[in-house]
Amino acid sequence: MEHLANIFWLGTKELRSFSRDFVLFGFVIYSFTLAVYAQAESPAQEAHNSAVAIVDEDHSTLSRAIAAALLPPYFSPPTEVVARQIEELMDTARSTFVLDIPPHFERDILTGRGSVIQVNVDATAMMQAGIGAGYLQQIISREIARSATGAGPAQADPVGLAVRVAFNPNLSTQLFNAVMAIIGNVNMLAIILAGAAIIREREHGTMDHLLIMPLTPFEIAAAKVWANGLVITVAVGLSLWLVIETLLGIRIVGSIPLFMAGVMIYLFFATAIGIFLGTVARSMPQLGLLFVLVALPMNILSGGNTPLDSMPSFLRAVMQLSPSTHFVSFAQAILYRGAGIDVVWPQFAAVGIVGGIFFALSIMRFRKITAAMM
């Protein structure tokens, strides 16, 4: 009981200090509104609004039909260029795809002589290049087939293929990107806030003061966890409600309370590692660099930006130890697949256990740092 009271009252102090730092406050608001919105609206990986240029040396009905078939949202309206511009356009990354339609293309196709449109793909624009090249191939084939049969329906294949995309029929990336933006911000905020709070207490000597009072390091750390965690949980909740549901108009199928519970468990981990880094770094500049070293891989390799399956197996195993990976995985399960606690509990448990380990480590380091400071 006394422990709980201590943790509660110490935490209120943290909340008071936070509410006084207006610059920090402003940037927290930015990171959970505008930053989330921007990332949600941007095509992180899908073929979306791809820049296409066409060299049309045919000027036929078919070539015009192909150009007209490159439609938003997948492609931005194609620009017509001449052959000698191809190289420059691709060198400067202004066009990701350049179609070269040879002279007499329509005639040669229709007379069965055969002709080939060359699709130049900037193969350094990895994900978009791969997906977009597939689309282009399909669109061109379809247009060729259509022109061959007159305006009528294309000849049916001997075997059909009916594809159903489960959970996300339009393959929309907004929700996915928004959730990835949120987890990135959660990492950044929780680690910097908690870590910097420790360094500040050390630099201002208030850490000594706390350690001399009838408070255990556990209480001191737990107070920081709940106070910082509360601020960020509220920010995440508001971000879900205001940005994702209201502004972007996305309807979330899964259970939001369950997702928020996951966020809270994740925050326990993130503030715990922040506190741990705060006890390891000796100054703010060092904390900044440690933060980059820890948070960047956690964010980028969590499976949210690039597929986990493509990583070397040892790295994949290492990333299984990172709670950010589990966060991405349970966020998908809950928000897209509508999974319940029966499905995501192993991920929740993994995040909680890793969080507990860092929490315990930071408590162990608390007393050591006063000795090291001398």
Add this chain to the structure above:
Amino acid sequence: MSHLASVIAVEGLCHSYGHRLALDGVTLRIPTAGLVGLIGPDGVGKSTLLSLVAGAKRIQTGRVAVFGGDMADQRHRSAVCSRIAFLPQGLGKNLYPDLSVRENIDFFGRLFGEPAGERARRIDALLEATGLAPFPDRPARKLSGGMRQKLGLCCALVHDPDLLILDEPTTGVDPLSRRQFWELIERMRARRAGMSVVVATAYMEEAERFDELIAMNAGRILASAAPSELKRLTGQRSLEESFIALLPEAARAGRRALSISPRPPVEHEAVIIARDLTRRFGEFVAVDGVSFAIERGEIFGFLGSNGCGKTTTMKMLTGLLPASDGRAWLLGQPIDGSDMRLRRRVGYMSQSFSLYTELTVRQNLDLHARLFHIDADSAKSRIASLVERFGFGPYVDQRASQLPLGIRQRLSLAVAVVHEPELLILDEPTSGVDPLARDTFWELLVELSRQQGVTIFVSTHFMNEAERCDRVALMHGGRVVAAGTPTELAEAKDAANLEDAFVAYLQSAGGESPGLVSMPPEAERPVISPSAHIAPRAGFSLGRFLAYSWRETLELWRDPVRLGFALLGTAFLMVVFGLGINTDVNQVTFAAFDRDNTPESRAYLQEFRGSSYFSERKTLASYDDLDRALRSAAFALAIEVPPGFGRDIRRGAEPEIGAWIDGAMPFRAETVLGYLTGLHQRYVADLAAKAGNRPASPGVATRFVYNQDFKSIFAMVPGTIAMLLAFMPAMLMAVGVVREKELGSIVNLYVTPVTRLEFLLGKQLPYVILCLISFLTLVVMAIFLFGVTLKGSFWALLLGALLYVTAMTGYGLVISAFTRTQIAALFVAGIMTSLPAVQFSGMLAPVSSLTGFPALMAHTFPTMYFLRISVGTFTKALGFQELAGSLLALAVFIPILILISLAFLRRQEL
């Protein structure tokens, strides 16, 4: 009066901080070549006045003329700043703790543009004169307070100033060092006739030696006269009493001479016992076999120079620091850091201020009452009585950060006694507090000791405080050199008072405090040749720019952790990202749901089983199975072959394959969809070929330019270089300026001839070089570790990298100049870098497909342009000509970012 006679002329000077008026119409003249003291309690405007005169603060209203010119005029200010030396308040606040004694002085010499030979000669002479000569290589942070002040003086005198402004130079310095400091000032003045010295001090006994005193209170000047004249005017015997007599009636009200009643006779029960207490930090012995015993109700004083081990001893007694050797008992129990019950019986006030400055007086008291679990009712009455007894009435709802120092100190004590401890450990509680406030503080201590029987263990630098203690112990070099009642100690050394006794003890103990006593005769020659002043170079000075670069490099060099993170950390991240950021989708997991089980259905599935893009995870038996497995994300793709598939194919009845893709990770779903369609079409084509139909010409040929195998490593490794070179410079640089703001050395920008441009560029240069080294490491790793060959121009890449890291460090500087705390700087750097450097840089999706705010963000951030250069030279085989546009764009960032930093960085404090 002519300007020639007075070095400083101030007229109608007012200055306010928000609503608080710090200076209220000050008018004064300070004569040339005098030693003038500014006396008065804390928070009356002494520091503000001195900062304004030194040019460190911008003048709000009124006029300040120094050397006959207006200090509000920037041209005059930069012309005379090399004739002024300013030593700000706080021990060595303007020094650089990681630099050695010699390097510190050398840095200041460079700022004032002294040629190397002259500089070396002056440094030697100054070191000799201040007795720092034996320690030229000791880092400033390892100096004791007295030595640090002497070093500050050396740095101030190295450019041969005509006006020396010292703000509380001896606060927190032990009596011996204090004495030596003033002797040093006397000698300097003797050698350089014509040098004017203005000093603010809280020690009245020091004020006796000044030519003229200016007494200040509440932002106004009370009186200005020679010390003897001041005493005569007020009819008092001591300066301290004279000052009090000058105060308005209201401030004097309720004041009475502090009297200490003798301790009531009690049984002599020792409540603090230390026996051979020792603490080592590595090789260094901070506390060396200290023993003493303190009795209940006693006020026990702890004296000693800075860094002699007082704080360490106190920390061991509180259990904060484990002792290396020896034992100690508190209230009859051996010290145990984890004993909560013991902690409730002890109150502690640490040297560094131990309050939450963002809480109000009441909130601070409240929080501590709660943390000590005083029940609500008694807490209420306890807090009410503390507010009354400590006189917090008018301040109760003010934040601690806004309180005058004396009140804050009292609040610290109130907080330490809120739980009515039996034992109080106070580490220099009155350091930097004015005499009036100190007396009030001591009244409270005496009351606690005499009326409530609280044992008080207190360390101090003030001799009049030490004289009030029942017993004192003198510490020096980690040992207790003497202990006893103040009178006993004085008698033992045949000294008139405790201060003289203290000095005598220290001198006989010898040790590190370097004395003037042993100054060699050659140091008696003039330290500084009466040469003409070197006028500060107008415009950009290469020397001052390099002085800052050199200093920043030294600091970076002395912080191996930061250096190591910057170099090895980047290399580590390169390995991780080079392996981990891979968008090649291989081995897509799939499940087969074969409801036909004929040779035809198996042939269809064989297309997938035989492909290296797919790997089979399980076989499904029912739709329920399918549904469940999809929900648990057991695979990315499920293929259902309908019943009668083989039969329908044979009949030409156009059967339909069903496919389910997990859409929870959109980009993977898209890629899987592409693969699926490709394989299906191949199957259909094969089927047609078998049936004897010539397959139709596909009509499309896809050519993957730059990267024929379409391997993501060739795009991601150059991309990772661009990403890492965004984060590292921004994070390193972001704390660069704001750290100086927080720690105080920014004042050197305000009062020395260095310009803002020299300051910014000077700080930037070492980081640009460091990041270039890091860049070269990354290139070597890309080529040899990841096998990504550099197909294009190395020189274009190198030039691009140089421009890029300059732009990114410039970006960090903008953040640093704009923010006020290091936390905010780190956070802003992190949050403002991550979106444009990772998401919108073109690494994950081409910039050409961005629109709106993301596009704007991408185009106004350097990473996108360098990514083009990096990917362009590595994978696209480009050179200068093709990359000219991106190089130019990067180059444009640099002046813009520097101009923004200049706009945010102030020339003077507000």
